[in-house]
Amino acid sequence: MKKILIFSIIISVLTSCYDEFRLDNEFSAVAFSNVTGGSNEQGVLWRTVVKDEGLKLNAGVYLAGILDNEKERWVDFELDPALLSGTDYTLLPSDYYTLSNNSRFIIPSGKSIGTVEVLLDSIKFLNDPLAIKANYAIPFKLTETSEDSILSTQNTQILVLKYINRQEGYYNQKANYATINNAGDTLNTGSVENLLMASTLAYNSVxxxxxxxxxxxxxxxxxxxxxxxVSVEYVPNLDPIEIRNVALESKVIAAKVSDWEVADAIKDDYQPTSSEDKNGAAFGNWPNPNAWDFVEYEFPSTYSITNSNVYWWTDLGGIQIPYNTYLEYWDLDSEEWKLISGSIVVNGVSIPDDQYGLTTYDENNKAPGTDADMYNETFFDPITTNKVRIHFISIESQGILEWQVWGLPASSSLETASYKTIISNGVSNYDPAKSSFDLKYRIYYKDQNDVVLDYYTDVYSNIKWRNRIRDGVNEWRR
Incomplete structure (x- = not known):
């Protein structure tokens, strides 16, 4: 009993001491939060509402310096359009919304946050095409308060509002398709499972x-x-397809890499000033004296490639510029490696197909494409492939600073040809309860001259909503 009494006294003393040290600050202050909601701009908060899930949200301030708020407090505000000067934001029209209080935040007793509800007009806001992006803003400025001060560094907030519809998000797709020619013959069938992303276009479309x-x-x-x-249609990409360095998105495969070098360095897009310029990283294969080696790019998909540019590296010691080199590509039909061919030009010199890739060169009679201090450029007729290799040999080990391969996305199957149009092929539906689409549509294709090809693909697809990102928060399956 005595031990229990002593323990109770100790607890009482400790609790009393805690209460003595748990004190409010001498002064209280109010401020807007410094949360940005993804804008990454000080004083700018992005917020998103969802059609059919409520077109309202709260703007708010917080109370600092008070641990237990035992009385009601207030903060007055005004809307200051001058805050939008020099920004990319437009003042939200006053008839697009209403505020639950037009001039004051109330911080209730027992709370540390005061809010004002912003209610958006379901007709005007949802029918404005600018409202689907971070365009419209309400500029709040704190003016007076019942507290000791307003924090000067957080006394304004540009509240930027947009909406998304309920269909926006990521979807798991399961689809079956059949590709048929104009005579009615089935050319190909298949199925796909992939992840689709749907973005809001308007209140009823994605x-x-x-x-x-x-x-x-x-x-x-x-x-x-x-x-x-549901009605469906094709959305053409109006941006012209531009040739690009496919290496930047490719996987590097190297047979041998020095422990202190990095194979991926050959595609880091560093622009060397000489073959000794190793300010960036480099590929090297020491020790590999006077022996053939190769580096390979595995593309993320099929490309039509037309040229290769390689910048050799030397350290003037164990790594030397090659005296011979050549390119191979993976032939998709025969499934074997083949030498490039057709209108080959290396560093401005034309090379007949039967003279390319010869292994008779040596350090005294170097092959074209082995110059130092420059990109060695090799042009050739377009080749459709998904892999390419560069082979090389020198009197010592070999190194590469950069290797570029230029090309365009290419069709690797009937179904990856360029689209002409998409039409409905039966009734497609959206199920709000399951947040899923059942789609039936037909794809027509075209050639490079915009002429419709003589086949089409019928698609039967189910896509089910998985998740979405809203105001930086990942919201999962409903």
């Missing part, structure tokens, strides 16, 4: 980043009608 194919040139628009039937 654009996906693909169909049975994923990519900028396979975009599709879904319009959800009042009866939940």
């Amino acid at each position: 654009q996906t980043n693909g169909t049975i194919n994923i990519g900028d040139y396979y975009n599709m628009k879904y319009v959800v009608n009042d009866n939940n039937e």
